Amino acid sequence: MRPNSWTIPSQKKRYHSRMALRFNLTANPTPRTEAEVAEVLADPGFGVRFTDHMAVATWTKSGGWSDDQVRPYGPFQIDPAGAVLHYAQxxxxxxxxxxxxxxxxxLFRPEANARRLQTSAARMMLPELAVEDFITAVETLVRADQRWVPDFEGEKSLYLRPFMFADEVFLGVRAAERVTFAVIASPSGPYFAGGVKPVDIWVTDSYARAGVGGTGAxxxxxxxxxxxxxxxxxxEHGCSQVLFIEAADKDRVEELGGMNVFLVTAEGKLVTPALTxxxxxxxxxxxxLTVAADLGLAPEERQVSPDELFGGIADGRFVxxxxxxxxxxxxPIGAFRSTAGEWKLPSGSEHTLAIRDAILDIQYGRVPDTRGWMRRVV
Ligand SMILES: Cc1ncc(COP(=O)(O)O)c(C=O)c1O
Structure with missing residues (x-):
């Protein structure tokens, strides 16, 4: 029997009292000076500097969510027997x-992140956090640390990292009965230092990231x-990212370690692996996929085999x-490489760059937000 066909007892059922969380602010008594913030924002890097505050809430099986607050940024105290350290919940x-x-x-589509956190949490037997509570946590933190949001130039932003972990002192494989949710914030510049340059992708046939019934989604x-x-x-093969192939049958391309993948065909189709x-x-x-039609591209979510990927680049179907x-x-991806060889895309990334600009224009408010994707915080 496949695990998905069992009835999985959800932590959601244990979450009775539905009082909206407020994440009231306890201000940091020793925030960084304006000069220190300015120095960080001038060259933030990615994921290395953090703001003055963090949002935190605690969940227990008996009491649901409580102790929600935005408080000074600082370390957690985790017991050596804290469940997350052993079972990665x-x-x-x-x-x-x-x-x-x-x-x-x-913020850009924060309710989509809130819903995805719920889906991820359900898979990992962690409790459900309401969409509005997720958004209150993020917004309260951004308001408290608004001076840390960089200027719109140079593709800078304030990266927000909500997370939830098993915080129960217990050695044993079962769903934790005490969980911490938190949001931290990190001013960020472009993810790849050196700007938008095509990257080469290693297609691994040694390792899998996920399997059917596993945690890939x-x-x-x-x-x-x-x-x-x-x-x-x-x-080791001169590539900066890896493309994973479906683990068992090796007949479909999936995604990179931390990104989804798209292909553009010579006749203007925008192809991406279907969500499986x-x-x-x-x-x-x-x-x-939603903005593709505005750019004259026809979106297509479907299975793409490694043979189609490599063959399609070789014969010019994928441009x-x-x-x-x-x-x-x-x-942009410059080439895919594997133990079997290298498949180079033609130079020039006209559609890729148009898509990039279309998304960034919405995110930075350079075009009207016709789909209601942006949520103003300040
Ligand atoms: C494995 C993986 N795939 C795809 C993505 C892209 O997701 P999103 O566009 O929501 O950031 C991410 C990043 O979050 C990721 O970690």
Whole structure:
């Protein structure tokens, strides 16, 4: 019997009292000076500097969510027997706050991240956090740390990392009865230092990231730990990212370790692997599928085999390829490499760059937000 056909007892059922969380602010008594913030924002890097505050809430099986607050950024105290350290019961999200030219600050489709956190949490037997509570946590943190949101120039933003982990002191394999949810924020510049340049992708046939019935569609830390060895294999072959192939039959291309993948055909089709339960339902991916028609491209979600990928590049059916995700937005792919050879895309990434601009224009408020994707915070 496949695990999915069992009735999985959801942590959701244990969540009775539905009082909206407020995440009231306890201000940091020693925030960084304006000069220190300015120095970080001038060259933020990616994921290395953090703001003055964090949002935190605690869940227990008996009491549901409580202790919600935005408080000074600082370490957690985790008992050595804390469940997450042993059984990796953890999920996370990633989204950004963008400053527009008029100084206002906006989130891009945060309710989609909130829903995806719910899906990931359900898969990992973690409790459900209501969409509005997720948004209150993120918005309260962004308001508290608004001076940390960089200017709109240079593709900078405030990267937000919501996450949830098993925080029970217990050695044993069962769903934790005490869980912590938190959001931290990190001013960020472009994900790939050196700007938008085509990257080469290693197609691994040694390692898998996910399998049918596994956790590939959940954003849980273990997936990323599992992908590292393949990424390092990729580095050895001069590639910066890895493309994973379906684990059992090896008959379909899935996604990169931290990004979805798209192909553009000579006749203007925009092809991406269908969501089969083993890949992440990327918010950038779904946004690109939605805006494709505006750019004269016909979106197509379907199975793509490695043979079709490599053969299609060789015979000119695929003229562009790119990866996409919140962190790096849209990045052109220069070539795919595997133990069997190298398949180079033609130079020139006209469609890829048009898609990139279309998404960034919405996120930075340079075009009207006709789909209601942006949520103003400040
Ligand atoms: C495995 C994986 N695939 C795809 C994505 C892209 O998702 P999104 O566009 O929501 O950032 C991410 C990044 O979150 C990811 O980690």
């Amino acid at each position: 953890e999920v996370f999200e990633g989204l950004k706050a963008y400053r527009h030219a008029d100084g206002s600050i906006h 959940a954003k849980c830390g273990g997936n990323y730990a599992a992908s590292l060895i393949a990424q390092y294999e990729g580095y 339960g083993t890949i992440l339902d990327g918010i950038t991916r779904s946004s690109i 562009e390829a790119f990866s996409c995700g919140t962190a790096a937005v849209v990045t």
